[in-house]
Amino acid sequence: MISIVMPVKNAFKYLEECILSIQNQSLADWELIAIIDNSSDDSIHILNKFSDSDSRIKVFNNDGKGIIDALILAYSKTEGEFISRMDADDKMHPNKLQMLSDSLRENPKAIITAKVSYFSDTELGQGYLDYQNWLNQFIDQQNHYSGIYQECVLPSPCWMMTRSTLDALGGFKSLSYPEDYDLCFKAYQKNIQILGVNEILHYWRDYSERTSRNDPNYADNTFIELKTSYFIACDNKSDQPLILWGAGKKGKKIARLLIESGTKFIWATNNPKKLNVPIYDQQLVLDEEISDIKDAQLIIAIADRKASEDILRVLQASAVDEVYYFC
Structure with missing residues (x-):
């Protein structure tokens, strides 16, 4: 089974679309562990509606504060052997879980990722398109760590690894912000291979209220x-x-x-x-x-x-x- 961990904070506007993209996966053997991270909107009502009708969706409240605490709690509730992460305002390609898990079965010691595509309800900034293209080039070249000191080479909502690999990295407990970049560096430090599926499997939404634009933990983007x-x-x-x-x-x-x-x-x-x-x-x-x-x-x-x-x-x-x- 695949366990998907998903922090949720003020994602009401896009949350239903996100969950529907998970439910519409070609692979059905998954669970979604959604953590309400101090949301002030009605995200909880959307999550409860889906969890009431789909036992694979489990909802918990974050006892702490912030994405790292939410990820720690989510991981503690998982039961699957394969672990993935999702952002509550994004969308999955219908074959995302199937294709990532197929590759992971063939390469169980690796971290599997795929190409991503940014989208927005408004005009998408050139910086996001540049980052999308920069990320996707590593899929073509299969040399992710060559860019490790420039930017995070592993898109946070588009990876899958085994439970044993994530445990070897310390889970989410030893992370500091930016947590996705820190996790990527820990994989680099331990020589864990990153392999990419040569398909766009994740749709990454940009909008003005996005966490990475507003959370002070991500304010210094030079890291x-x-x-x-x-x-x-x-x-x-x-x-x-x-x-x-x-x-x-x-x-x-x-x-x-x-x-x-x-x-x-x-x-x-x-x-x-x-x-x-x-x-x-x-x-x-x-x-x-x-x-x-x-x-x-x-x-x-x-x-x-x-x-x-x-x-x-x-x-x-x-x-x-x-x-x-x-x-």
């Missing part, structure tokens, strides 16, 4: 602290030089975190004006000076187009061993 902590834990090699490229807002935050952790690094910039005064008692060097540093690890914390051209030029002439894009 630098999360990225840096996992880089130090997973990828930093003390026997190789580490270069941080970029001294803007992101670069400074990464530098501060590296310094606090005792991680040594060379700080590079393409802005000569920043060479005059040390930042955090760290003297910066021009980016051109890093080309002769052999076998280095490089964190890139700069994203504008002209800088990207500079980065490409320097990397082509450098002996850098590993590159990590943090933006």
